[in-house]
Amino acid sequence: MSLEPLVSLRGIAKRYATGTLAVRGIDLDIAQGEVLALLGPSGCGKSTLLRMVAGLSEATAGRIDWPSGQPSARDIGFVFQEPTLMPWATALANVALPLELGGMGRREAAERAAAMLARVDLKGFENAYPRALSGGMRMRVSIARALVTRPRLLLMDEPFAALDEITRFRLNNDLLELWEAERFTVVFVTHSVFESVYLARRIAVMAPRPGRIHAELAVEAGYPRGEEFRTSAGYAAHCREVSQALGAAMAGAAA
CATH class of the missing domain: 1.10.8 (Helicase, Ruva Protein; domain 3)
Structure with missing residues (x-):
């Protein structure tokens, strides 16, 4: 995996016409070939951020840079919460x-x-x-x-949230198999701690009101991943760490 950024976000903010400030002060690098999870509660701006990266919505402030060249429409794949077929x-x-x-x-x-x-x-x-x-x-x-x-970039907006757990686990495995074969970059939006740890090399934990990056955590586990990883002590430890970070983000937002 390359450590060179595919996408760099600096000072990104989004305020809607209603006056709602959805996200602010987002600084985030997305490395070429990585699986990055955006984790946070509903309403914290995860989907808004994804749509801005995709070019489906414009930032109110800040900039989105593509160091390796501006992408074409074919360079970005988007999987929505519903299949939209x-x-x-x-x-x-x-x-x-x-x-x-x-x-x-x-x-x-x-x-x-x-x-x-x-x-x-x-x-x-x-x-x-x-x-x-x-x-x-x-x-x-x-x-x-x-x-x-x-x-080059696959954006996934909570695509498995509505599925049963068995189907969700299988699709998690299938996604990682496809990624290992092609090594495209993945940004995966989820509100599941367990899913984020299983899939991602790095997790950006978001705090709400307005959405911002509270913490970035690395998942120190190699690929391929399977049931052995999902049932390991290392997986459980990462889940605890990420859960604590998410709890701190929520507590800070409520304060």
Whole structure:
């Protein structure tokens, strides 16, 4: 993994037209090839920050720099809290859409989309419509669509929060397998201490009202990770450390 920053945020603030100050004073470097978790309670500005990095929302103050070059639309994949699939289109058509919008021919886009569906363990479901898929399978389609353009940066906004624990664990493992194969950069928003420790090399703990970075914690554990790590003393120790940091962030916000 490179320690060179892919994205640098300096003094980022966001105030909405209603007057609400969502985040302020955000200084954060996102390294090339890392898995970074943004951890915090609902309403602390995690999603707002992610949308600004994606270029879907503008900062009120501060700057977002890309040291290795300004990204194109194909360089950033975004997985939302809900799969946001087109209900009238098959899984294959949903995944192929960003390629076709980028000018790729329909046949080549379909081949790339089919290969990516296979990568997320959905081979054989290319012609299935979203209504026929489980929640976990719909999220896999959403992940495949975000990765089909081979982005440098994958932004994930609490994508597994609504899933059952077994499905969530499996998708955590699948995400890490995809990351290990491709080594794209991941910024993963979550309000789960356990999920953040399992996935990330580094965790940025956010405090609310307005959102700001309270602490940055490293997870000193290598990859690949699996059940052996999830049940280890080291994992439990990291979870306690992160939980304490989150508690301190919440206490400071309430003071």
